[in-house]
Amino acid sequence: MKLNKAFATVALAGSVAAMSAPAMARDTISIVGSSTVYPFATVVAERFGTKTDFPTPKLESTGSGGGMKLFCQGIGTQHPDITNASRRMKTSEYDLCMNNGVTDITEFRIGSDGIVIASSSKAQNMDLTLEQLFLALGKEVPNPENEKELIPNPYKKWSEIDSDLPNVAIRVMGPPPTSGTRDSFNELALQGGCEDLPAVADMSEDDMESVCQSVREDGAFIEAGENDNLIVQKLIDDTSMYGVFGYSFLEENADRLQAATLNGVEPTNEAIATDKYPVARSLFFYVKKAHVGVIPGIKEYVEEFVSPAAMGQNGYLKSVGLIVPTRDALMDLQDKAANMPNLKKEELM
Amino acid sequence: MTDQRSQAEIVRQSLKRRYRKERRFRAYGILAIAIALSALVILFADIIGKGYSGFVKTTVTLDVQLDGEMMYIDDATDERQLKMADFVEPLIQALMKEIPGATEEDRDAVRDLINPYASVTLRDALQANPDWLGTTQTMTFLTHTDVDVYVKHGDDDAYSIKLTEEQQAWVDRLLEQGLIDTSFNDVFFSNGDSRDPSKAGVLGAIVGSLLTMFVTLVLSFPIGVAAAIYLEEFAPQNKFTDFIEVNINNLAAVPSIIFGLLGLAVFINLFGMPRSVPVVGGLVLTLMTLPTIIISSRAAIKSVPPSIREAAEGIGASKMQVVLHHVLPLAMPGMLTGSIIGMAQALGETAPLLLIGMVAFIVDVPDGFFDSATVLPVQVFLWAGSPELAFIERASAAIMVLLAFLISMNALAIWLRKRLERRW
Numbered sequence: 001m002k003l004n005k006a007f008a009t010v011a012l013a014g015s016v017a018a019m020s021a022p023a024m025a026r027d028t029i030s031i032v033g034s035s036t037v038y039p040f041a042t043v044v045a046e047r048f049g050t051k052t053d054f055p056t057p058k059l060e061s062t063g064s065g066g067g068m069k070l071f072c073q074g075i076g077t078q079h080p081d082i083t084n085a086s087r088r089m090k091t092s093e094y095d096l097c098m099n100n101g102v103t104d105i106t107e108f109r110i111g112s113d114g115i116v117i118a119s120s121s122k123a124q125n126m127d128l129t130l131e132q133l134f135l136a137l138g139k140e141v142p143n144p145e146n147e148k149e150l151i152p153n154p155y156k157k158w159s160e161i162d163s164d165l166p167n168v169a170i171r172v173m174g175p176p177p178t179s180g181t182r183d184s185f186n187e188l189a190l191q192g193g194c195e196d197l198p199a200v201a202d203m204s205e206d207d208m209e210s211v212c213q214s215v216r217e218d219g220a221f222i223e224a225g226e227n228d229n230l231i232v233q234k235l236i237d238d239t240s241m242y243g244v245f246g247y248s249f250l251e252e253n254a255d256r257l258q259a260a261t262l263n264g265v266e267p268t269n270e271a272i273a274t275d276k277y278p279v280a281r282s283l284f285f286y287v288k289k290a291h292v293g294v295i296p297g298i299k300e301y302v303e304e305f306v307s308p309a310a311m312g313q314n315g316y317l318k319s320v321g322l323i324v325p326t327r328d329a330l331m332d333l334q335d336k337a338a339n340m341p342n343l344k345k346e347e348l349m
Numbered sequence: 350m351t352d353q354r355s356q357a358e359i360v361r362q363s364l365k366r367r368y369r370k371e372r373r374f375r376a377y378g379i380l381a382i383a384i385a386l387s388a389l390v391i392l393f394a395d396i397i398g399k400g401y402s403g404f405v406k407t408t409v410t411l412d413v414q415l416d417g418e419m420m421y422i423d424d425a426t427d428e429r430q431l432k433m434a435d436f437v438e439p440l441i442q443a444l445m446k447e448i449p450g451a452t453e454e455d456r457d458a459v460r461d462l463i464n465p466y467a468s469v470t471l472r473d474a475l476q477a478n479p480d481w482l483g484t485t486q487t488m489t490f491l492t493h494t495d496v497d498v499y500v501k502h503g504d505d506d507a508y509s510i511k512l513t514e515e516q517q518a519w520v521d522r523l524l525e526q527g528l529i530d531t532s533f534n535d536v537f538f539s540n541g542d543s544r545d546p547s548k549a550g551v552l553g554a555i556v557g558s559l560l561t562m563f564v565t566l567v568l569s570f571p572i573g574v575a576a577a578i579y580l581e582e583f584a585p586q587n588k589f590t591d592f593i594e595v596n597i598n599n600l601a602a603v604p605s606i607i608f609g610l611l612g613l614a615v616f617i618n619l620f621g622m623p624r625s626v627p628v629v630g631g632l633v634l635t636l637m638t639l640p641t642i643i644i645s646s647r648a649a650i651k652s653v654p655p656s657i658r659e660a661a662e663g664i665g666a667s668k669m670q671v672v673l674h675h676v677l678p679l680a681m682p683g684m685l686t687g688s689i690i691g692m693a694q695a696l697g698e699t700a701p702l703l704l705i706g707m708v709a710f711i712v713d714v715p716d717g718f719f720d721s722a723t724v725l726p727v728q729v730f731l732w733a734g735s736p737e738l739a740f741i742e743r744a745s746a747a748i749m750v751l752l753a754f755l756i757s758m759n760a761l762a763i764w765l766r767k768r769l770e771r772r773w
Contacts, residue, residue, distance in 0.1 A: 056712035252736040
């Protein structure tokens with residue numbers, strides 16, 4: 001009996017201590033989020049670490065959605081200070097942040113990235129329209145005989161969609177659903193090629209979205225994990241395969257890979273920065289204002305990120321493959337870094 | 350009698366077949382070993398073939414003129430001036446001098462041969478020796494990663510060469526003159542992670558691995574051994590202990606990522622411990638290795654012959670004395686072997702660390718158990734996913750470092766067993 005009591009006391013004391021233990025202090029900036037922004041943010045972090053006396057920030061590549069979840073978990077040093085995203089914050093994520101007390105957030109739009117449909121430079125290159133892309137990868141596509149009716153995707157070869165396309169089986173490797181690249185690909189490429197089809201014209205917006213953003217699951221689209229190098233390697237080995245990934249990987253392997261043109265536009269730095277290329281998306285990072293001044297160096301890190309040395313026309317981020325914002329946009333960013341305005345829900349609608 | 354003879358006849362007749370059978374059986378065994386060995390050889394050949402060049406760095410030696418006017422600095426002890434000074438210009442000027450025919454228009458092309466962090470090296474050197482200002486010093490810098498790739502893999506199709514024809518001609522000339530040179534990559538062993546492949550190293554990951562392994566060892570070995578001794582020597586045999594035994598065996602087969610989820614829920618979310626620190630990593634890996642250690646320790650205790658226990662009890666030793674003085678020392682080699690194998694398994698683990706934030710870009714080498722850190726297999730994973738081609742060889746080189754650690758741990762296990770084992 002006595003022993004039991006002692007055990008109970010110890011257990012109770014232990015759990016109370018654990019609950020009330022103040023979160024441990026931290027002097028390193030903690031950044032989470034998108035694997036697409038990761039290569040850019042890490043370069044900034046490292047420069048920031050060598051240039052200033054602050055420790056080098058710690059970066060985790062969790063994917064855009066995973067980053068938002070961690071970021072919005074609350075205020076306190078056990079939660080990250082900054083999250084990167086390859087798409088804009090969703091209103092649901094904004095609400096999550098608000099509910100957990102993360103009320104003051106500043107948004108920075110840091111540039112663009114294009115998503116490319118690439119293949120080995122030895123393969124036959126494609127000139128695709130977004131509609132053809134949707135017909136190749138959508139789960140349900142319009143019946144060729146009756147354009148109002150949706151049927152499970154019947155296309156096995158590219159040439160069945162259009163005789164100009166290569167006569168090889170449709171096999172495309174791409175990112176998994178957790179990735180921001182996939183979100184953007186579904187939204188910009190697939191939906192872009194689908195929303196004007198007569199078959200979905202009469203549908204409600206939600207139904208249209210679920211039809212347009214569903215990717216076929218019969219093996220033609222292969223999910224390859226977050227490792228884009230793996231896709232690149234596969235494409236070089238297998239010339240009948242096509243791959244979906246970010247522009248920076250295309251640039252890094254420019255002599256071995258080629259990209260399909262979409263709606264007649266080739267993915268180039270310029271076409272993506274000016275939004276001519278149809279599958280271009282913006283990259284963001286979000287700062288938790290409650291942590292500015294608590295964790296040393298956040299403001300300085302943000303200033304480094306939006307400085308002309310990093311994001312200017314000759315900045316070091318450009319040489320890593322970021323498609324940098326225009327000069328006017330950069331000036332706006334610097335104002336933002338100085339004032340840190342709050343993000344409002346209306347802006348995300 | 351005729352019957353017996355016929356039996357001998359039968360045996361003789363079947364003898365050939367039985368020998369054949371045995372030869373076949375041996376051949377199967379040899380084949381199995383050959384397959385396993387060839388897989389190992391292919392693995393090693395691939396890793397070493399890709400990774401040996403990761404242990405080589407490319408440097409350029411320059412006579413740098415530390416001209417105060419050119420660098421906008423007149424006092425090298427002044428922090429403010431050091432911060433604002435231009436350390437790239439002297440490097441460009443020094444390299445321009447070595448390239449005849451390079452004009453002012455080629456400045457950018459010349460600058461792109463030098464590592465972007467060379468200016469930091471120069472700044473640190475000047476900070477350490479303020480009296481160098483105004484003199485000319487011969488210093489060695491890392492080249493740009495593109496130059497490194499060109500020098501090491503210029504004729505390899507798997508790498509894309511980013512240098513222009515003109516830059517390639519310059520590099521070839523400088524190579525002939527011996528100004529650009531390759532040597533052992535000490536940077537790889539003295540730096541933490543970096544986004545610049547030439548500057549990236551495994552020291553941060555090695556220290557992180559050692560810290561994490563230390564926490565794991567300190568926690569899992571005593572707990573595991575104590576649990577094994579109690580279960581084997583003291584616990585009564587009943588339904589409850591059977592239940593515990595079944596559970597321990599099951600835990601040993603649970604996928605490691607589950608332990609990561611548990612660590613996230615308990616250590617980070619409930620106890621509020623920080624993310625990405627070796628202590629949490631060690632705790633999670635402790636949970637993962639405990640079943641292995643308990644099972645192997647129990648096996649080691651079981652293999653101590655009962656005669657030892659009986660003899661000790663016979664001369665009046667208490668149960669505890671029997672265990673501590675006789676059983677434990679004899680079981681120790683087996684326990685140590687099991688623990689080291691468990692630790693080696695933990696050393697190569699990445700999945701549970703993903704969830705507790707140890708899969709991260711961390712530049713600074715950790716200097717404590719509560720400092721952000723990553724571990725060797727995670728470093729391999731991060732580099733393998735980087736877009737820069739030069740990281741492929743770094744990833745393979747890091748795999749070799751990891752393998753060296755694993756092999757030495759296993760060798761230690763074998764040595765300990767040979768050293769401490771007693772035969773009856």
